[in-house]
Amino acid sequence: MSSVLDEWLWHQEYWLPPGITWEDMEDSEHARYPRPRDLTIAIPYAFVFIAVRFLFERFIALPLSKHMGIKEKSRRIAPPQPTLEKVYTTQNTCPKKSDLLALSKQCNISVQQVEIWFRHRRNQDRPSITQKFCEASWRFAFYLLAFVAGLCILLDKPWFWDQKECWKGYPQQVLLPSLYWYYMVELAFYWSLLFRISLDVKRKDFKEQIIHHIATIFLIGFSYCANYIRVGTLVMLVHDASDYIMEFAKMLNYAGWRKTCDVLFVVFAAVFLITRLVIFPNVVIYTTFYYSMEIFQPFFGYYFFNILLMVLQLLHIFWAYFILKMAAKFVFIGKIDKDERSDDEESDGAEEEDGRMESKSASLTKRNGVLNTMTNGMKSKSNERNKLPKAR
Template sequence: MASVLDKWLWHHEYWLPPGITWNDLESSEHALYPRPRDLVIAIPYSVVFIILRFLYERWIAVPLSKHMGVKEKIRRKVLPKPALEKVYTTKSTCPKEHDLLALAKQCGISIHEVKVWFRNRRNQDRPSITQRFCEASWRFAFYLLAFIHGLCVLLDKPWFWNQRECWKGYPRQVLLPSQYWYYMIELAFYWSLLLRISLDVKRKDFKEQIIHHVATIFLIGFSYCANYIRVGTIIMLVHDASDYIMECAKMFNYAGWRRACDGLFVVFALVFIITRLVIFPVVVMYTTLYDSMEIFQPFFGYYFFNLLLMVLQALHIFWAYLILRMAVKFVFAGKVEKDERSDVDESDGTEEDGRMESKSMSSPNHNGVLNKITNGMKSKSNERNRLPKAR
């Protein structure tokens, strides 16, 4: 099995430039180089992250949400309807019109009551505001600490200021302990996000999130094996620069702190556009596409690594589109309406009935009747008021 992996998966021609083999990157007492088997340790570390997240949300995030004034929405309880529950759990959470008619006849209720039942049932499965706050708080804590750690790792390195230094002596570049732990922590965190994505708050970009996590894991893993450590740490720092601001803005949004949320949204939008749409393509992708070619000839890893960077950049453009949509609403409405990716609660039946009733009362067909009734009531009251004076 090991010989098959060495021949097909870990073959040096896939991961290293021409003329370089794994024997050239053997670690010694004086020099430590990245090894593919080091990535296995990220899996148990991801389980540690999941446990830490559970403890953090229970003992820190939940009390913090109460302290910041997070208020839950009142959700109407769903009456037990076995026939409707069976359809909801097995067939569809949002049945079509002909299915609603059949269910209404089966249960002996109106179609509107069936719609209200399914609407309230969907709201029950949606995560609470406290759960969303806890998730945002956990990500904020990690991204902030990761960004600070990345700055400590990179600020004193020459390749942080001059990206040509990323390829000086490549691939025989010694792996520093700070770089090793930076990689393992980031890789374990994204593994934990991927393992828990089905339990986290689902948003409109659910598929894009899965693609992002998978692409990030492949990117981190491949850059580690191919010893793209220097440019890889820069990529991780660029991504962490705006993520913690976004999660902090979400926390303020869930807590109802509108001004703080709006201000942080502006800061996040600026930092995101600068880092993801300017620095990432102009600095990072340029040095991986062109500066690296001054040191070695293109090989499979070169094309694969840059392909993953292009996938990330496509996701950046997609998210930038959502952010700009929110920015337009902010400019014209004066506040951030909501996260374009969020899955918000649906209004219950009573609110919809109230809106329908208010619309019907304000419609032209009913204005005449309502005016006559109100005018008649006013005239009668006026007559009653005048009677004592006439007597």
């Protein structure tokens, strides 16, 4: 098996520039280089992250949510309906109108009642506000620590200030212990996100999130194997720069701190657009496309690495669309609506309509009562004037 992997997967012409072999990347007494087998340690660390996340959400995030005054909305429980429950769990959670008519005949209830039952049933499966708050708290804690740690690691590195230093001496660049752990922690975290993505809060960009996690894992793994570590650290730092602001804004939104959340969203939008649409393509992608060609000729790893970077950039543009859409509402309306990607609870349109009709009828009744009182008062005053003696 190892010989097959060495021949087809870890072929040196794929991952290393022309003229460089794996023997040139062997460790010595004074230098240590990245090895593909190092990536396997990220898998058990991913499960460690999952366990730490469970403890964090239970003993830190959950008490914090109560301290910040988060209250759950009361949800209506769908009444027992075996036929509808079977359709919901095995076929479709949102049936069409033709299916609703057939189900209403089977259950001997109206189509509107069937529609309301499915709406309540979908709301039951949606995550609670507390669950969303705990998830955002965990991501906020990690992204903040990762960004601060990344800054501390890279501030004294020459390639942080001059990107041409990313390729000085490539690919025989010594792997520092700080860079090794920076890589392994980030890789393990994204593995944990991918393992738990089916259990986390699902949003409209669920597929894009999967693509993002897979592309990030491939990008981190390949950049480590091909010793693109200097560029890889810049990529991770750029991504962590805005993520923790977004997660903190989510926490404030779930807690009902709307004004503070709106201000923080403006800060997040500015940082996101600058880091993802300006710095990332003009600094990171530019140095991998052009500066690297001054050191070596293009090879398979060169194209593969740049394709992954372009996939991330397309996802940045996709998410920037939602951010600019929300920012436009903030500028022209004066407030920020809910996250365009979020999947919120559905309301019962018929019940809301009934409530509006009842409130209208109540207001009309009050209005008619006031009019009757004014009319009766005017009549009584006119009668009193008629009883008075006429002036000569």
